[in-house]
Amino acid sequence: MVTKIGKQVQDFYNETPFPDYELDRFNSKADLASGAYTFAKILDRTIPKNATVIDVGTGTGQLSSFLSLNRKNVWGIDLSDGSLSKARKLKEKLKLDSLTLKKVDILNDKEIEDIGMKFDYVLCLGVLHHTGDAYKGFKNILKLLKPGGHIAIGLYNKYGRIPLKIRKMLAKTIFKNNDKVKDWFIQMQIGDVKDKERARGWWNDQYLHPHETSHTIGEVLKWFKNNNVKYYQTVPSSTPLYQGALEMAGVWNNANETYPIFPTRFYKQFTWIWRTHHEGGYWITFGRKNA
Numbered sequence: 001m002v003t004k005i006g007k008q009v010q011d012f013y014n015e016t017p018f019p020d021y022e023l024d025r026f027n028s029k030a031d032l033a034s035g036a037y038t039f040a041k042i043l044d045r046t047i048p049k050n051a052t053v054i055d056v057g058t059g060t061g062q063l064s065s066f067l068s069l070n071r072k073n074v075w076g077i078d079l080s081d082g083s084l085s086k087a088r089k090l091k092e093k094l095k096l097d098s099l100t101l102k103k104v105d106i107l108n109d110k111e112i113e114d115i116g117m118k119f120d121y122v123l124c125l126g127v128l129h130h131t132g133d134a135y136k137g138f139k140n141i142l143k144l145l146k147p148g149g150h151i152a153i154g155l156y157n158k159y160g161r162i163p164l165k166i167r168k169m170l171a172k173t174i175f176k177n178n179d180k181v182k183d184w185f186i187q188m189q190i191g192d193v194k195d196k197e198r199a200r201g202w203w204n205d206q207y208l209h210p211h212e213t214s215h216t217i218g219e220v221l222k223w224f225k226n227n228n229v230k231y232y233q234t235v236p237s238s239t240p241l242y243q244g245a246l247e248m249a250g251v252w253n254n255a256n257e258t259y260p261i262f263p264t265r266f267y268k269q270f271t272w273i274w275r276t277h278h279e280g281g282y283w284i285t286f287g288r289k290n291a
């Protein structure tokens, strides 16, 4: 049974799948590869080609499709038929045989169990904060990770999200009828608004969403600690004075990072109010399940 919030979120993504794109943009595997965004390319470079990967809350499947180009077994799961339908169209169009797409509610223990396998990499980007029970979702997706496997969790940050919340309030009130300002707000996040489907998808996702929560680094560290997951690092970095750009070699280890103790993470998250405001306060934590 889908929860009440789950149903609202499902309806929302059925109506406005994310990250939306025009199917015509991808006429070949080469198009898909060249159209991949920077972070997806970093993941592709740093996840071994023989690894099994699951993209939890894959939405319209752009990331899982892209990662499947170079791998034999990549899964994308999601709650929304509307999003999965677009992902399936892309899979069919480009004949992505190593991609498996499945409808799964990550809060549903049985549906998680029915997947029937464990993966080397579990990616869950921008999903848990829309479930209504982020911690339960986290514990459930850990069941899909092999011992020694890697995990990446993308969430809205409690501090970093503040500017977007202010923009959201402005968009609902004084700029309610001002499309130019709204375009400008969304342009801030995605660079350009030429792909109308994409811009519409982002607008809905960031400004009209029925349910979101925001979280702190401390919370995620606790989730990791209580579930036997070793902390690697966050992107952006939570190490003091280190601005670390997304470094390809860096995401799946802790080479450049120190463990963010309370004063450090408080300071860092405070800086994220402006540092991550373009991304709506989004940050990713990387770790590895102890073997």
Ligand SMILES: C[S@@+](CC[C@H](N)C(=O)[O-])C[C@H]1O[C@@H](n2cnc3c(N)ncnc32)[C@H](O)[C@@H]1O
Pocket: 006, 009, 010, 013, 018, 019, 056, 057, 058, 059, 060, 077, 078, 079, 080, 083, 104, 105, 106, 107, 124, 125, 126, 127, 130, 131, 205
């Ligand atoms: C913001 S989109 C993120 C899509 C993709 N991961 C990305 O980063 O572009 C959130 C996705 O999470 C999915 N989702 C939300 N709650 C879920 C749940 N309980 N189980 C599975 N998927 C869920 C939604 O359907 C939606 O496709």
